[in-house]
Amino acid sequence: MASTDDESTVDPAEALRLIEHERANLERELTPDPRWMFWPWGLTWLIGFGLFFLRWGPDERVLVDLPDWLPTGALTVLLMAAGALSGIKGARSGGSISGPATDRGRMFGFSWSAGFGGLALVFSQFSDVIPGFRLGLLWGGGLVALIGTLFMAGGAVWNDRTTFLLGAWISVVNAAGVLAGPGWHSLIVAVAGGGGLLVAGLIGWLRLR
């Protein structure tokens, strides 16, 4: 606890130090731990798209004969878990603030749901006309493009360069993967995209400490 002799004053240099310290301290307390915001997503991509690559490899090869439901199921469950984790952590740190910042966060959260819901609705209309290998590219490429865009938009909303650059990186990696074709897309997104998310979490955390 701070001293209770509160009318005590400090010299100007000490006052300036105190100001900087309290401002940085509040910022740190209110920013969600970047590890919780990025690492669940990074692991989700690494594992989820890794399984996709093994099941639906390049040139229609099956590297590991996993049941069809396993990669899709694992990716869906992991995505939901990652969304819940980062949502809870983000809400907890934003919950003590009320005003324009919270409204911004809430609107941004809803735009994620709208984007995912909208794409899933469109893509599911093509399940029976597109062969499995191409369908994976449609879903994977489409959702990762959305995520890259939303990270860039998030960087714009919170004026956060790391998040913006991460979004740009994800968008580039995704485009390269889509052009490389089915199978390769999963591998590239798993390693470069998932890896990028893990690195972003680490950088953000080191900066906050």
Place this chain on the structure above:
Amino acid sequence: MSDPALPDLDPVIHAQARLRVVSALSQLHEDDRIVFPKLQEILRMTPGNLSVHLRKLEDAGYVEVQKTHRGRTPATLVRLTRRGRLAFDDYVTALRALLRPAKEP
């Protein structure tokens, strides 16, 4: 502070505890409010202590304390007013002015 060339420091802000409160609040975006318990936790002050200083800052018109409800639970929200923000900026400017002559040989 007898030197007339040196600026006076705002006595409302120039007390260690209130300086810490105002500094922390100044980091919030304008119009954003913080809940009392979180502010208390961040500043590591007792509730009673923080209340006393908030009241003094409120009397000066620097801080706005709003009692409201979040769902069913009562909540106290705190923000720096425009006037408080200006006073804080002036205070920081005054501090810098006080330090400047000291650095010259």
